[in-house]
Amino acid sequence: MQPVISVKNLSKTYASGFQALKSINLEIKRGEIFALLGPNGAGKTTLISIICGIVNPSGGTVLADGHDILTDFRAARSKIGLVPQELSTDAFESVWATVNFSRGLFGKPRDPAYIEKVLRDLSLWDKKDARIMTLSGGMKRRVLIAKALSHEPQILFLDEPTAGVDVELRHDMWQMVRRLRESGVTIILTTHYIEEAEQMADRIGVIRKGELILVEDKAVLMRKLGKKQLTLTLQHPLERIPEALVGLPLELSNAGTTLVYTFDSQVEETGIATLLQRLGEHGISIKDLHSSESSLEDIFVSLVRAQS
């Protein structure tokens, strides 16, 4: 299937001479949720801003639903909704007026029934006549989303959608994003909350110092780079790891009372059976054991570190 967004050799050098993006290549599949992760200043907002036509690229091309964002700007932009990080204007307008106005900016005919649905879906209907300045921060964020959806875009960009929002609103937003995806909208989000990417994304891209260092299915990424650990609590503390076990991926901690065995989560032969057998042979008895898996956060931190 043709990608809904196709980015080729995209680069950006700001007027200051700073190179924010270095030859980015990326294809976004139709209908997926794609999470763009990266430390502060990595280039996430720059990339999104170029695709949405807010920042000019220095080189390369971007197609949005087949339309070049430079030579066919209007058509490309009409496919895209952008939820920016900050709400800048419209403080004195009502919710209803501002969302309808946004739709008009894209040359779409008025459609009060559609706007009503958007506001109802975002739990904003009872605030439709309120001035934006009177809304809470969370409500203002919902207005940003309503504005971005006002012209029925096929592709929705969410730049840090849940930064600084409370847990309840975050979960509401996740639900809303899933509903949109079910209706066929492609979602691209940037986030600092790894948990958000872990919960939501189908695929993950990691950007660092202007380079896309990895793009992978979330499940594959977690399987490929994820490690599992088996933690054994011992009946009697050990002074050191016995000779016969040296060489195994074992660590002794908690004053010799805990043995931690690390293994690849994708291999069939974990070595646990052998480990337990050898412990038995050496008279090392176990009080308790549990296993754990590395989170996307562990993977992300090790990736970003490995490249520095």
Ligand SMILES: Nc1ncnc2c1ncn2[C@@H]1O[C@H](COP(=O)(O)OP(=O)(O)OP(=O)(O)O)[C@@H](O)[C@H]1O
């Ligand atoms: N207008 C500009 N002029 C010069 N440099 C800029 C400009 N806008 C951004 N930059 C620089 O480009 C780099 C990438 O910024 P960008 O906002 O894209 O990062 P980000 O990954 O979105 O970061 P964050 O997670 O902090 O939002 C940063 O070093 C930033 O200082």
